Amino acid sequence: MKFQPSNIANMNAFMIVSTFFCLWLAVYFGDRAEALLAYLFVFSFGIMHGANDLKLIQRTTGMSSRSFYMRALVSYLLVIGIITVFFSFVPILALAFFVLASAYHFGEQHWASRTSLPSILRELFFMAYGMLIFFLLFYFHADEVTGVIHDVTDFSIPTAFYFYGLLVSGLTFLVFFAWIAFNSLLLTHIIEELFYLLVFYVLFQSASLIWGFSIYFVIWHSIPSLMDQVQFLSGEISSKALWSYFKSSFLYWIISLAGLGILYYIFQGQDKLFFSILVYFLAAITFPHVLVMNKVNRI
Numbered sequence: 001m002k003f004q005p006s007n008i009a010n011m012n013a014f015m016i017v018s019t020f021f022c023l024w025l026a027v028y029f030g031d032r033a034e035a036l037l038a039y040l041f042v043f044s045f046g047i048m049h050g051a052n053d054l055k056l057i058q059r060t061t062g063m064s065s066r067s068f069y070m071r072a073l074v075s076y077l078l079v080i081g082i083i084t085v086f087f088s089f090v091p092i093l094a095l096a097f098f099v100l101a102s103a104y105h106f107g108e109q110h111w112a113s114r115t116s117l118p119s120i121l122r123e124l125f126f127m128a129y130g131m132l133i134f135f136l137l138f139y140f141h142a143d144e145v146t147g148v149i150h151d152v153t154d155f156s157i158p159t160a161f162y163f164y165g166l167l168v169s170g171l172t173f174l175v176f177f178a179w180i181a182f183n184s185l186l187l188t189h190i191i192e193e194l195f196y197l198l199v200f201y202v203l204f205q206s207a208s209l210i211w212g213f214s215i216y217f218v219i220w221h222s223i224p225s226l227m228d229q230v231q232f233l234s235g236e237i238s239s240k241a242l243w244s245y246f247k248s249s250f251l252y253w254i255i256s257l258a259g260l261g262i263l264y265y266i267f268q269g270q271d272k273l274f275f276s277i278l279v280y281f282l283a284a285i286t287f288p289h290v291l292v293m294n295k296v297n298r299i
């Protein structure tokens with residue numbers, strides 16, 4: 001079965017409907033079931049969307065030899081190693097850098113095809129959007145986020161910080177957005193984009209931290225990104241192309257989950273929140289992925 005462009009256009013409708021469906025589902029679940037489902041989301045689609053990076057590197061560079069694959073794999077593992085060291089020596093800086101890189105990555109995923117802003121401004125806009133998403137989430141779950149950050153870095157962030165962060169990132173985004181619309185650099189609709197922000201407001205305000213994050217991460221980031229990657233790798237979005245994506249990411253996906261299992265085992269006795277382990281894990285696998293996707297988006 002081939003997906004037509006109209007189906008791809010329906011993606012936005014799918015994202016909105018499934019967001020509210022997931023919010024409604026939460027009414028029926030207790031906290032534990034909700035958290036379990038959230039982890040299932042993150043560990044399935046969330047990890048899977050980053051599991052084809054090596055193939056994407058090969059495709060963006062046009063090099064497909066075995067030795068290139070090995071070099072890419074070694075650089076990949078090196079980046080993961082550097083991040084781990086960074087987190088052990090200066091955790092607060094590493095975390096700040098991780099959130100900034102993630103914000104950029106989320107912004108890039110959402111906006112790369114929706115604005116024709118020139119470079120530098122483009123990157124700053126991606127970042128402002130992503131920071132707005134994170135601060136919106138953090139603002140509504142301030143105490144819990146402060147707890148996780150304290151667990152990871154030993155730093156206590158005052159909860160007012162999230163309010164000011166939300167204010168600054170929100171204003172920066174809105175000024176940028178108005179300027180983009182005014183200069184006809186917007187390839188989408190103003191109302192549509194503002195409506196999505198309203199959806200995120202409702203989502204983060206009503207869902208728990210883990211549920212809100214996983215719904216955003218999977219439905220609004222991982223699934224659209226996975227579709228873009230399938231289109232890039234196979235030239236079409238069809239069941240065959242999706243199957244081939246699944247097959248080539250399977251090994252990396254299993255290895256990542258095994259890595260998470262090992263992290264969990266190491267931290268088990270240290271009284272860490274499972275969330276903190278998740279932050280370390282996401283940070284380790286996210287950095288190489290952000291670099292790869294940035295390269296894909298430049299093609």
Ligand SMILES: CC1=C(/C=C/C(C)=C/C=C/C(C)=C/C=O)C(C)(C)CCC1
Nearest residue numbers: 098099102105145148149213279282286
């Ligand atoms: C700091 C912090 C969080 C940050 C998570 C981030 C920054 C995730 C980024 C993931 C990416 C970019 C994945 C790749 O595609 C959580 C878990 C919400 C919980 C509270 C504390």
